[in-house]
Amino acid sequence: MIRQTVLLVVLACIASACSAQGSDQSLRKPPMGYELYSWKEPNGSWDFCLLPSPSGVNIPSEEVFNKKFLLRGMNALSREVSRLPIGATIYWLDHIVPETDPKTKESESLRYPSASIIEKVRRYSERRRIEVQMLRRAFPNI
Helix, strand or coil: CHHHHHHHHHHHHHHHHHHHHHHHHHHHCCCCEEEEEEEECCCCCEEEEEEECCCCCCCCHHHHCCHHHEEEHHHHHHHHHHCCCCCCEEEEECCCCCCCCCCCCCHHHECCCCHHHHHHHHHHHHHCCCEEEEECCCCCCC
16 A cells, blocks of 8 residues: 555655656747738738747848748738747738848838728638737838
8 A cells, every 4th residue: 555655655756756847948938939920912812921030020022022932812821821830929920120231122012901901811820829919010111
């Protein structure tokens, strides 16, 4: 009986240590940030670009509009969002940061889609425990 009690205590301690170690590791590794950009095509469809942003919001326009990162439509965006880790944050921008990046015709086309599309993206992301933050241009006419 004593042997079983000791075994149960040891197993409980091991389980507790493993659980604490796992949560400690998740506390040390901050969630990854991603930048999301959107623009409307002449045919009325929406295109998106979703890229990792490990050091803050700073992706240049050359990367945003690079065809290899192009996501055409909501289905493509949803597939990409579904690949993000739990706890990630999406920073949805309507402009290129830093503001010193030379303005291009493409970067001037960046905008947010309708409120209904934004809400669909938010709900889809939140179901996957991914936060969406809208980062609007401070001075829209500049």
